[in-house]
Amino acid sequence: MPDARLDAAVTLPGEDFSRVALTAAAVSLLRKLWDQHGPLMFHQSGGCCDGSSPMCFPAGEFVTGDSDVLLGRFEISDGGPGTSAESGAMPLDFWMSREQFNYWSHTHLTVDVVQGRGSGFSVEAPEGKRFLIRSALMDWPV
Template structure:
């Protein structure tokens, strides 16, 4: 899947465009991590340092609430069984980034957070671009 992009299924009411995507490298790493940890989820909280990186957790390990927005759903299956991954963002952060499209990518290096990719010597990061608003 390298070189391709997987757009999330739309989850925000009234919208018909994806706000978040995964690079092929991110999908490949997520499939590996799913095999090690089971179902996964992302949460983007904002903040400083690694708090601004997307954190990947085993599904349900990070409790979401009304203070969070479900930005998209990904099916990262590589076979018959679906593998649905949720991408959440804090509502406060969404207010700042509502005009951007986010792409989750992977780079070498370890973050200092609790994200499950840390032992792999890689970390997820967000690449953002201004939204191309549908006409």
């Protein structure tokens, strides 16, 4: 049975479908990282090596601008007692460089987590895990 996933809220004007989701394993790790680092964000830059992996940063640490696209916004529940999120929900934006979005505009992205070290810049690296993208071609016109 496939992992349950959390779809992001739609953020692109004129669209009515989510472009990005999180697996249950990614949500679980994000809750832990939120407790350690506070509010978080993702940025997918493209490029080679770890640049093609989604990077997770404390919210606002990676400055976004006109060269980036906000693909989705997640509201992650705090997971119940024992977490530090006081509001009961943890907002998390998923950004992608506009150039990369031009290449991936026909795909749905799912952020998953696997064992192994990715980039030292992404907050999950010390956990011995890394986020990765699983993509699927969308079957509707974009």
